[in-house]
Amino acid sequence: MKESSINVESRKKALHYFFSKVVDPLGFKFTPDEELMNFLLEQEVILEGKHGIPFCPCQPLRHNRSRDMQIVCPCIPFHRKHFDSIKRCWCGLFVHKDVFDPDKLPQLPPEEANHE
Amino acid sequence: MNKKFTRAIVSDEIAPGGMKAIELDGNEIIICNNEGKFYTVQRRCGHMNAPLDLGTLDGIYITCPMHYAQFDVTNGEALSGPVPANIDHEVMSPLLSKYMQNIGKLMNHVRMVSIRTFATKTKDGWVLVAL
Amino acid sequence: MKNVKIYTLSTCPWCRKTKNFFTEHKIPFTFIDYDLADEATQNSITQELDASGATGFPFVRINDEVIVGYQPERYAKALGI
Numbered sequence: 001m002k003e004s005s006i007n008v009e010s011r012k013k014a015l016h017y018f019f020s021k022v023v024d025p026l027g028f029k030f031t032p033d034e035e036l037m038n039f040l041l042e043q044e045v046i047l048e049g050k051h052g053i054p055f056c057p058c059q060p061l062r063h064n065r066s067r068d069m070q071i072v073c074p075c076i077p078f079h080r081k082h083f084d085s086i087k088r089c090w091c092g093l094f095v096h097k098d099v100f101d102p103d104k105l106p107q108l109p110p111e112e113a114n115h116e
Numbered sequence: 117m118n119k120k121f122t123r124a125i126v127s128d129e130i131a132p133g134g135m136k137a138i139e140l141d142g143n144e145i146i147i148c149n150n151e152g153k154f155y156t157v158q159r160r161c162g163h164m165n166a167p168l169d170l171g172t173l174d175g176i177y178i179t180c181p182m183h184y185a186q187f188d189v190t191n192g193e194a195l196s197g198p199v200p201a202n203i204d205h206e207v208m209s210p211l212l213s214k215y216m217q218n219i220g221k222l223m224n225h226v227r228m229v230s231i232r233t234f235a236t237k238t239k240d241g242w243v244l245v246a247l
Numbered sequence: 248m249k250n251v252k253i254y255t256l257s258t259c260p261w262c263r264k265t266k267n268f269f270t271e272h273k274i275p276f277t278f279i280d281y282d283l284a285d286e287a288t289q290n291s292i293t294q295e296l297d298a299s300g301a302t303g304f305p306f307v308r309i310n311d312e313v314i315v316g317y318q319p320e321r322y323a324k325a326l327g328i
Binding site for chain 1: 174177186195196
Binding site: 036039040043046047057058059060061062063090091092106107108109110111112 | 256258260261281292293296300303318
């Protein structure tokens with residue numbers, strides 16, 4: 001039997017469904033920037049196809065299990081303080097629920113972000 | 117062409133969000149309840165045949181317990197392949213290492229395919245499936 | 248002329264924006280896409296990341312200054328433009 005090739009759109013839809021349930025109780029939602037959301041989800045489908053796991057498209061894979069698990073999307077729980085202070089996750093796929101203008105959120109590393 | 121529907125299970129036996137594996141006229145199937153709508157898929161994973169009913173159903177997505185392959189139960193579509201096992205840099209005896217290497221070579225030939233679905237409807241408190 | 252070195256990921260849209268910034272301002276730069284590099288190169292990049300405490304891409308080095316994340320205002324300031 002010929003192998004099924006993964007349909008990218010179907011997989012994006014499934015990831016959207018699973019991820020929504022994870023990030024919602026954390027106070028996050030998908031970015032209102034739909035073009036960015038689509039691009040990032042697509043990159044994650046590609047990464048999942050390559051590695052078997054949907055990693056963050058904007059952080060390095062260390063080829064060390066315990067470190068790489070920290071960038072499996074959604075990686076918010078592993079970077080809670082950082083992401084809460086910049087109101088977005090690193091790649092910008094998720095933003096705080098009260099964000100409607102995601103372009104105005106700079107991509108700041110932890111040491112430059114304002115901590116409470 | 118009219119499909120012949122067979123009574124499979126009493127609707128109340130599967131709560132919304134749940135699934136049940138049954139054998140119907142020699143066919144191993146799983147009936148899933150997604151918010152009151154029923155779907156039927158083949159029981160065996162399209163990857164390595166593991167019983168999907170031992171996995172999880174979340175909405176319309178079923179996940180295999182063996183390697184976490186996922187399928188859409190509404191159309192049987194394979195959505196994601198197997199997740200690599202967590203062995204990291206585990207130190208193995210030479211025998212085990214050789215065994216794992218051989219298994220690895222064979223696993224490269226294993227392909228994932230979509231799973232079969234069966235037309236499903238409800239009538240008079242029963243879930244009916246067309247085999 | 249300031250020396251600009253960038254580490255990026257081929258899958259990251261912010262990295263693409265970073266490259267565009269320097270291209271549009273006609274500033275020459277070198278870059279390496281970490282995910283497409285060989286193991287040895289990846290190791291040396293992660294060493295450099297760890298030395299600066301950086302955990303994500305894009306990673307931009309303008310002479311001695313390191314800027315992590317897409318920050319066009321800081322690039323401009325570091326370049327004096």
